[in-house]
Structure formats: structure tokens, C-alpha cells
Amino acid sequence: MKTEHTPFHPRWYRPRVPVFWWLRRRSYLLFVLRELSSVFVAWFVVFLLLLVNAVAQGPEDYRRFLDWSATPGMLLLNVVALCFILLHAVTWLFTLSPHAMVVRLRGRRLPPAAIGAGNLVAWMLASALAAFLILG
Amino acid sequence: MADRIILRVTRYRPESDTEPTTQEHEIPLRKEWSVLDGLNHIKDHLDGTLSYRWSCRMGVCGSCGMTVNGEPKLTCATFLGDYAPGPVRVEPLSNFPVVRDLVVDIGDFMRKLPRVKPWLIRSEQEPPAAGEYPQLPAEREEYEQFSMCINCMLCYAACPVYALDEEFLGPAAIALAQRYNLDSRDQGASERTDVLSAAEGIWACTFVGECSAVCPKDVDPAGAIQRYKFTAAMDSLKALLLPRGAR
Amino acid sequence: MTLSHDVLIVGGGGAGLRAAIAVAEDDPRLTVAIVSKVYPMRSHTVSAEGGAAAVIRPDDSLDEHAYDTISGGDWLCAQDAVEVFVKEAPEELLRLEHWGCPWSREPDGRVAVRPFGGMKRMRTWFAADKTGFHLLHTLFQTSLRYERIARYDEWYVTRLLVDDGRVAGVVAVELMSGRIEAITAKAVILCTGGCGQIYPFTTNAAIKTGDGMGLAYRAGAPLKDMEFVQYHPTGLPFTGILITEAARAEGGWLINKDGYRYLQDYDLGTPSPTPVLRSMELGPRDRLSQAFVQEVEKGRTVDTPYGPIVHLDLRHLGETVIDARLPFVRELCRSYENIDPVRELIPVRPVVHYMMGGVHTDIYGSTPLEGLFAAGEVACVSINGANRLGSNSLPELLVFGARAGRAAASFASGVQGAGTSVRPAVRAQVEDERRRLERDLLQRDGGKEPISAIREEMRATMEEGAGIYRSGSSLAKAADRLSVLQERFRSVRLEDRSRTFNTELLAALELSFMLDVAESIVHCALRREESRGAHQRVDFPARDDHRFLANSLVYRDADGSRRVEYPPVTITRWPPGERVYGR
Numbered sequence: 001m002k003t004e005h006t007p008f009h010p011r012w013y014r015p016r017v018p019v020f021w022w023l024r025r026r027s028y029l030l031f032v033l034r035e036l037s038s039v040f041v042a043w044f045v046v047f048l049l050l051l052v053n054a055v056a057q058g059p060e061d062y063r064r065f066l067d068w069s070a071t072p073g074m075l076l077l078n079v080v081a082l083c084f085i086l087l088h089a090v091t092w093l094f095t096l097s098p099h100a101m102v103v104r105l106r107g108r109r110l111p112p113a114a115i116g117a118g119n120l121v122a123w124m125l126a127s128a129l130a131a132f133l134i135l136g
Numbered sequence: 137m138a139d140r141i142i143l144r145v146t147r148y149r150p151e152s153d154t155e156p157t158t159q160e161h162e163i164p165l166r167k168e169w170s171v172l173d174g175l176n177h178i179k180d181h182l183d184g185t186l187s188y189r190w191s192c193r194m195g196v197c198g199s200c201g202m203t204v205n206g207e208p209k210l211t212c213a214t215f216l217g218d219y220a221p222g223p224v225r226v227e228p229l230s231n232f233p234v235v236r237d238l239v240v241d242i243g244d245f246m247r248k249l250p251r252v253k254p255w256l257i258r259s260e261q262e263p264p265a266a267g268e269y270p271q272l273p274a275e276r277e278e279y280e281q282f283s284m285c286i287n288c289m290l291c292y293a294a295c296p297v298y299a300l301d302e303e304f305l306g307p308a309a310i311a312l313a314q315r316y317n318l319d320s321r322d323q324g325a326s327e328r329t330d331v332l333s334a335a336e337g338i339w340a341c342t343f344v345g346e347c348s349a350v351c352p353k354d355v356d357p358a359g360a361i362q363r364y365k366f367t368a369a370m371d372s373l374k375a376l377l378l379p380r381g382a383r
Numbered sequence: 384m385t386l387s388h389d390v391l392i393v394g395g396g397g398a399g400l401r402a403a404i405a406v407a408e409d410d411p412r413l414t415v416a417i418v419s420k421v422y423p424m425r426s427h428t429v430s431a432e433g434g435a436a437a438v439i440r441p442d443d444s445l446d447e448h449a450y451d452t453i454s455g456g457d458w459l460c461a462q463d464a465v466e467v468f469v470k471e472a473p474e475e476l477l478r479l480e481h482w483g484c485p486w487s488r489e490p491d492g493r494v495a496v497r498p499f500g501g502m503k504r505m506r507t508w509f510a511a512d513k514t515g516f517h518l519l520h521t522l523f524q525t526s527l528r529y530e531r532i533a534r535y536d537e538w539y540v541t542r543l544l545v546d547d548g549r550v551a552g553v554v555a556v557e558l559m560s561g562r563i564e565a566i567t568a569k570a571v572i573l574c575t576g577g578c579g580q581i582y583p584f585t586t587n588a589a590i591k592t593g594d595g596m597g598l599a600y601r602a603g604a605p606l607k608d609m610e611f612v613q614y615h616p617t618g619l620p621f622t623g624i625l626i627t628e629a630a631r632a633e634g635g636w637l638i639n640k641d642g643y644r645y646l647q648d649y650d651l652g653t654p655s656p657t658p659v660l661r662s663m664e665l666g667p668r669d670r671l672s673q674a675f676v677q678e679v680e681k682g683r684t685v686d687t688p689y690g691p692i693v694h695l696d697l698r699h700l701g702e703t704v705i706d707a708r709l710p711f712v713r714e715l716c717r718s719y720e721n722i723d724p725v726r727e728l729i730p731v732r733p734v735v736h737y738m739m740g741g742v743h744t745d746i747y748g749s750t751p752l753e754g755l756f757a758a759g760e761v762a763c764v765s766i767n768g769a770n771r772l773g774s775n776s777l778p779e780l781l782v783f784g785a786r787a788g789r790a791a792a793s794f795a796s797g798v799q800g801a802g803t804s805v806r807p808a809v810r811a812q813v814e815d816e817r818r819r820l821e822r823d824l825l826q827r828d829g830g831k832e833p834i835s836a837i838r839e840e841m842r843a844t845m846e847e848g849a850g851i852y853r854s855g856s857s858l859a860k861a862a863d864r865l866s867v868l869q870e871r872f873r874s875v876r877l878e879d880r881s882r883t884f885n886t887e888l889l890a891a892l893e894l895s896f897m898l899d900v901a902e903s904i905v906h907c908a909l910r911r912e913e914s915r916g917a918h919q920r921v922d923f924p925a926r927d928d929h930r931f932l933a934n935s936l937v938y939r940d941a942d943g944s945r946r947v948e949y950p951p952v953t954i955t956r957w958p959p960g961e962r963v964y965g966r
Contacts, residue, residue: 011150199421235883253528255528285520
């Protein structure tokens with residue numbers, strides 16, 4: 001019977017989720033940190049927009065922006081943000097997308113590790129291109 | 137190896153208790169004994185009032201999932217020797233209401249399962265006499281992994297999203313939907329979209345990955361969910377960009 | 384509150400689910416429900432490994448399948464039932480395919496078949512070596528699309544209600560709440576499976592306690608051919624976990640302590656490197672298990688703390704074949720024996736596996752008790768005779784589950800009125816049962832016999848008295864010991880007074896059914912003074928078609944006395960002959 005409840009149904013023990021449940025396992029902690037990383041992704045977007053705005057306003061504003069960025073507080077914030085972004089990126093490239101994507105080569109499905117490796121190569125190439133454009 | 141080990145077993149009697157207590161039993165430690173053998177020893181020789189579920193004791197019926205030293209496990213496939221010198225904590229599966237002792241209520245999953253339509257859908261059902269629907273070994277392999285789910289509920293016990301949001305469809309139900317979506321004989325993927333793509337479907341999953349880590353049958357429900365997210369995202373994109381006819 | 388359905392199915396395994404779907408498809412006006420002591424997907428069908436036989440290849444024929452089955456059953460099979468069975472098996476397996484069962488495939492996309500013990504052709508369909516698991520989950524998931532199939536999950540049936548010679552429903556306990564309810568029905572189908580738990584060493588799950596056989600027997604329906612208990616030749620020592628016959632079908636060898644393929648000494652053929660159908664390791668299960676006992680007596684087995692064993696050698700098959708065809712065997716060996724069959728020998732010994740006997744039914748699953756039907760291992764049609772062939776039980780539960788479902792549906796449609804008003808005679812039975820459960824068991828003080836002690840002694844009694852080889856004296860002794868155990872059960876000790884998920888009460892009720900079933904086995908075995916199939920009497924070593932080409936039907940009369948009748952076996956086209964394997 002689907003909807004019947006027992007007389008003791010209200011007394012079934014339903015443990016509350018403890019406040020610090022996310023410290024119980026490494027995977028839970030990583031999950032919460034990854035959720036948190038979205039805040040920092042948003043911050044990078046804001047930071048980039050501020051940068052673009054400063055460039056558009058002229059050299060004076062741009063210099064002021066650079067000085068502001070070099071303050072210890074801003075440096076610290078951006079270092080922390082970078083760490084979170086890296087966590088975010090690493091999850092996407094090496095855990096999530098290898099599981100989400102099915103890539104076939106000559107009819108055989110590539111193992112997730114191979115897709116992760118492919119992502120790493122693509123990432124390196126993109127970074128090299130960016131470095132070439134900026135430094136070269 | 138010492139020849140005895142202590143089992144710390146959770147007891148809860150709804151008639152008299154307000155919260156669970158722990159009972160300690162010293163039992164023989166034999167190398168071929170599973171945690172379940174230990175529980176059976178308690179039930180048969182020390183305390184007949186202990187309640188828990190078990191049946192096949194070969195890891196395929198899915199009855200005996202419990203929390204062993206904090207990890208969701210099939211107790212018939214978890215061996216006491218691996219926990220020596222002990223003690224070993226045996227608790228009911230997390231994230232489910234505890235009915236009594238080590239027995240939890242899985243009614244929530246049983247009600248969710250039919251919602252994903254875990255059966256083969258054909259636009260037209262052919263009579264058996266017409267012969268089998270052909271399927272190449274490679275096509276079978278495509279969904280085989282997701283068909284291995286024994287509904288043991290370890291993945292729900294490991295999933296923090298399910299712990300926080302009881303509405304979440306959950307790993308096993310979504311993996312089973314994918315099992316049929318990926319079956320070359322099935323034509324019902326679109327009928328499952330609404331339930332799977334809802335807020336309490338795939339998008340509630342935040343890819344913790346513990347479901348796949350604890351799965352005793354290597355089903356990889358986390359993979360199934362991420363794959364479906366990819367499919368659903370591509371479908372939305374196509375719906376947005378392509379004219380109706382070309383989708 | 385009155386719980387009532389037109390057709391009530393007891394047991395949610397393969398046969399029960401197939402029957403429920405058959406009822407739902409047959410007549411949409413009928414209400415149908417499944418009562419099961421476990422969630423349906425936990426049922427023991429899940430443990431079946433090797434495959435399901437049905438003629439599909441052009442080089443095969445229905446007559447050959449029938450002949451293999453009948454000779455495998457040592458001519459005790461009901462031949463009309465076998466003919467129906469082999470004819471409908473392919474259609475049932477195809478239907479399962481259409482419902483999504485992931486049968487293993489040939490490279491061209493057709494369903495693949497493998498050889499199996501006692502079968503002259505390749506006709507065993509398989510889903511790797513988890514055939515039962517896939518079959519059960521396919522049936523369960525398919526059943527979910529029929530909203531009209533109501534389910535009583537984790538309810539335990541304790542008694543059949545009988546009104547004036549006709550079944551009127553059941554009394555059942557809901558485990559979660561402990562409430563005891565009558566569920567009335569116009570027709571009841573028993574699909575509760577076997578009773579391997581009455582033996583100490585079995586492949587059967589903990590839930591296989593002969594409940595349905597006990598229910599029918601107590602209600603006056605006869606049990607048939609109970610003396611025929613199948614020992615599977617290859618179980619893992621200690622756990623009793625099954626190593627599928629498919630391991631031998633794929634080319635595995637049975638070897639004794641000298642590395643010798645000993646089956647060649649037992650009229651089962653000569654060894655060849657690749658498997659030969661109906662020969663050596665692909666002989667029938669009864670003969671292979673008997674050969675093991677002979678090897679023990681010759682001192683050619685290996686002694687272990689869990690008794691003598693022989694070895695199953697798969698090493699020459701190689702990792703690729705084992706992983707593709709026998710992945711579950713490898714998984715089980717690694718988990719439970721800590722060995723890898725790719726490199727090591729698997730220790731095995733015979734293990735109680737299957738009941739050829741069961742509730743007597745005709746080819747429509749109908750029992751002599753009006754309104755009561757049975758299908759699957761709990762029933763005895765009999766297509767299995769004195770020894771079941773491997774891979775015949777899965778198609779059996781489909782073919783006869785569907786047949787019983789359709790027959791029960793048409794029976795229920797023909798029953799007038801009934802339903803809502805419960806007759807006084809039935810109400811009295813319900814009250815009587817309530818009293819037994821509550822006063823005699825739950826609230827009883829002063830019981831002194833522990834459940835586990837009686838259970839262990841029953842199991843030892845059965846193994847010693849009614850094992851692979853029996854004798855008049857071993858069986859008589861077993862009968863005496865069982866009646867003492869029945870007496871001791873009257874003062875069984877129950878400490879758990881809780882209504883909520885009381886598994887101790889459940890264990891006591893199961894034990895009581897097992898004792899009844901055990902007695903029926905021993906008494907039938909004692910009366911059958913011949914050796915046939917799985918029933919081997921050392922004091923009557925030959926088959927005796929003159930006296931015993933007959934089924935045993937054991938009745939329990941109202942006063943508790945036993946009566947055994949011997950109606951002749953139904954023979955249609957295959958007169959009794961010699962069982963020939965390997966030559």
C-alpha cells in the first residue's frame with residue numbers, strides 16, 4: 001500500500017543535518033568550496049569590467065586602476081580568487097567534462113582520463129597562445 | 137589477528153526511544169566473516185531483538201546497506217577482518233528516516249522511481265513473434281553500466297544534496313532513466329525530459345561525486361547525471377538557435 | 384478497513400511480477416495486488432546467474448528441448464507441461480527483450496545463446512552472468528508502468544483464508560507497523576519461491592523459507608515431488624554462493640585434488656579441451672553432485688575447514704573471455720574467496736540450490752484448492768521432474784507466471800459477488816490467526832527454545848538425513864528428529880515484543896513453515912523406494928518404473944495427519960528410457 005503510514009511513522013528517527021556536515025568528508029568540503037567559487041568567478045567578471053572601464057576612460061584612470069589593484073588588500077583578494085578559480089577550472093576540465101562528454105574515436109568510447117588529458121593539452125595550447133599574444 | 141572484535145550497533149525502538157542508542161557486542165573475528173555475518177551472530181546468539189534487512193548475502197539484492205565506520209556499505213560484502221582490531225561501528229544508512237535499529241525507510245525512492253519512467257518506451261509495440269529488436273554489442277555496452285544498479289541506496293546515503301533537499305530525484309533514479317535513454321531500443325527520452333530537467337532533477341546535482349565513489353556496482357550515477365546535463369544543455373541550445381524544422 | 388482485490392499475488396519475484404502484468408493486461412476491470420515480504424527487486428530471482436533456455440536457433444527444435452528436459456528430469460516430468468513450456472518459452476523471452484532486458488548479443492545484433500548442462504543444443508539466452516538480476520529488474524521496472532498493480536511491500540503472509548473449499552484471501556502482517564490485516568481476494572497466486580534455507584548449505588537467499596509451500600500445505604492443497612532437492616555442483620565453500628553453470632559452459636573444468644577431470648569416471652563421457660554438449664562438465668546437476676560424493680569417498684577431494692572441495696578451473700579461458708562472459712563469477716571470487724579465477728583455481732562443492740517439488744498445479748498454474756494458483760519454484764507443474772536442467776527455471780517462471788496470471792484473472796472474473804462482505808467463517812479464521820500471532824507468539828511468556836537452535840538442528844537433520852544420498856534408516860531418523868523439533872517449536876522463545884519491524888517474529892513464522900516443508904520432504908523421500916534423478920536411495924539404487932513412475936502428492940489433513948498419493952506421470956510422446964550423457 002503506497003500511502004499508508006504506520007502508527008509510529010511520526011516517531012521514525014529523522015536526524016538533523018549538522019551545521020558542519022561539510023567538514024566530514026574531503027569530497028563534501030571540496031563541493032562546498034566549489035559552490036563558494038562562484039562568488040569569486042563573479043568577482044573576476046566585475047574586476048574585468050572595471051579594468052575595461054578604466055582603459056576606456058584614458059591613461060589617467062588606467063594608472064589609478066593599476067595602483068588600486070596593487071594595494072595589499074586587492075592583491076590578497078585576487079590571489080584567493082585565483083585559487084578558487086583554479087579549483088573551479090580543474091573540476092570542470094578533469095572531473096566533470098570527462099564524465100559528461102562522450103567522445104568516440106574509431107567507434108570506441110575514450111576513457112575519461114583520455115578526455116581529461118585532452119583538456120589539459122587544450123588548456124596549455126590556449127595559455128601558450130595567450131602568452132604569445134601578450135608577451136610576443 | 138585477535139580472535140574477537142567489538143561491534144557497536146545502533147539501536148532505535150520507536151515505541152520507547154526518542155533517539156538512537158549504541159549497543160556493544162563482542163563477537164568472534166573470523167577472516168571470512170562479513171559485517172553481516174557479525175550481525176547474524178548477534179541476532180542468533182546474543183540478542184534476538186536486533187532488526188536489520190538482509191537476503192542474498194552475495195551483493196546483488198541490495199538489502200543490507202548500512203553505515204560501517206561512517207561509510208555507506210553493503211554489509212554482506214564488507215569484511216570484519218578489514219576493520220581489525222576494531223571496534224566497528226554499524227549504523228543505519230544516512231539521509232533516510234530510521235524505522236527501527238538498522239532499518240530505514242526507502243519509500244521516498246520507491247515513489248520517485250516510477251516518475252522517471254524506467255521502462256522501455258516504443259512508439260509502436262511489436263508482438264514478440266516479430267522477433268527481437270536488434271542491438272549490436274556496442275549499443276548494449278552504451279547503457280550496460282547504468283543497468284547494473286541494485287537499488288541499494290548507498291548513493292542516496294552519500295549524497296549531501298539529497299540530505300539537504302529531500303525533493304532531489306537522486307543518483308540512482310536518474311541513472312536508471314539514463315539507462316533507458318541510452319538504450320538503442322528505447323524511443324522515450326523526450327517523455328523523461330520534464331522530470332529529469334526539472335529543478336529537483338539533474339540541475340539539483342552539484343557534482344559532489346560521492347554517489348559514484350560509494351557505488352558497489354560501479355554504476356557511476358554522477359557520470360550519468362553530468363552526461364544528461366550536457367545532453368539537456370545541448371538540446372536547449374538547439375531549441376534556441378535552430379529553426380523548428382532543423383532540430 | 385477491508386483490503387480487497389480480485390487477484391492477490393503472494394511474492395514479488397520473477398513469477399509474481401510476470402503474473403501481475405498478465406492479470407493487468409488480461410482484464411483491465413480486475414484489481415490486482417502483490418504482497419511481498421521484501422521489496423520486489425530484492426527477490427531471490429535476482430541471484431540467478433547463468434541464463435534462460437528457449438529454442439531460437441534454426442538448428443534447434445522444440446522436441447529436442449523437450450527431450451533434454453524430460454531425460455534430464457529422469458522421466459518424472461509431466462510431458463504435456465513440458466510441451467507447453469518449450470513452446471511458450473521463446474515468446475516469453477522475446478517479450479522480456481521487448482521490455483528492455485539487456486540480453487547479451489551476437490556481433491550482428493541478434494540475441495546470443497550459450498551451451499548449458501544437459502542441453503543438446505545451444506539455447507540458453509543470457510545477460511552476461513547476471514541473467515536473473517536483469518530479468519527481475521526488467522520485470523519490476525516494467526510493472527511500474529501499470530498503475531493498477533497495487534503493492535504491499537514488506538508485508539508477510541501468515542495464512543491462507545479458505546471459505547467452503549475455496550480460497551478467500553490471506554492474513555498478512557505489515558512489517559513496518561506490525562498491524563495484522565486480512566486481505567480478501569477472489570483468486571490467490573502463490574509465487575514465493577523455494578525453501579533452500581531448510582538446509583545448512585545453500586545458494587538460496589535468507590528469504591527462501593518455503594512460506595508458500597507451507598501456506599498451501601496447511602490450507603489443504605497437496606505438495607508434489609518434495610523429495611527431489613537439487614544440489615548444484617559448484618557453490619563456494621562457507622558462503623554457499625553460486626558459481627554459475629555458465630562457468631563450465633564456457634569451458635571450465637572440474638578437477639579433483641590430483642588435477643584429474645574426475646567426471647570421466649562416472650559415465651559422463653571423455654574429456655576434451657573444449658566443451659561438448661551433454662557431456663562431462665555439461666552433464667546434468669544431479670549426476671555431477673553425486674560424482675562429487677563418490678570422489679569424497681575415494682579420498683580424492685581436498686579437505687578444508689568447511690569440508691571437502693574440488694576445484695573449478697577457468698584459468699585456460701583467459702581474462703578476456705572471463706571478463707566478457709563471466710564478470711560476476713570473477714567479482715564473487717575476488718570478494719568472497721579472495722582469489723582471481725584468471726590465475727587461480729576456484730574451490731567448489733555441491734550446494735542445495737532448487738526444489739523440483741512444490742505446490743501441485745496443472746498446466747494453468749491451478750491447484751486442487753479452488754481459487755488457489757501457484758507459479759515459479761514454489762509450484763510443481765512439473766516440468767523439472769526428478770532433476771531440473773540449468774537455465775530452465777527462468778523461462779519456467781515466465782511461462783507459468785503468465786499462465787497462472789491469465790487463469791487467475793479468468794477465474795476471478797467468473798466469481799460472483801463476494802468481495803466486500805466477509806463471511807463469518809472467514810472472519811473467524813482471521814480472528815483465530817490474529818490470536819495466534821498476538822497471544823501465542825508476540826505476547827507469550829516463558830518460551831525457552833531459541834529460534835536459531837531449532838533452525839540449526841533442522842538444517843543438520845536435513846543434510847544428514849535427506850542429502851545427496853539417502854537411506855531408509857537416515858530418513859526415518861530424520862523424521863523422528865523433525866517431529867521432536869516440531870514439539871520444541873511449541874515453546875519457542877521470543878524476546879522482541881515490538882510491533883515495528885519485528886524480524887524475530889518473522890524468523891519464528893518462517894521457521895514454522897520450514898519445519899512443515901522439511902517434514903514433507905523427508906516423508907516423501909522415505910516412501911519413494913527407488914533412485915531417480917536427485918533422489919538417490921543407497922538401499923534402493925535403481926530406478927523403479929514399475930512402482931514409481933508416479934508423482935508423490937502429500938496432503939495434510941485437517942487433523943494434522945499426512946497422506947501420500949501416487950498418481951501416474953503424464954507421458955505423451957517420450958516413453959521412459961535410459962539417461963545417456965557423454966556417449
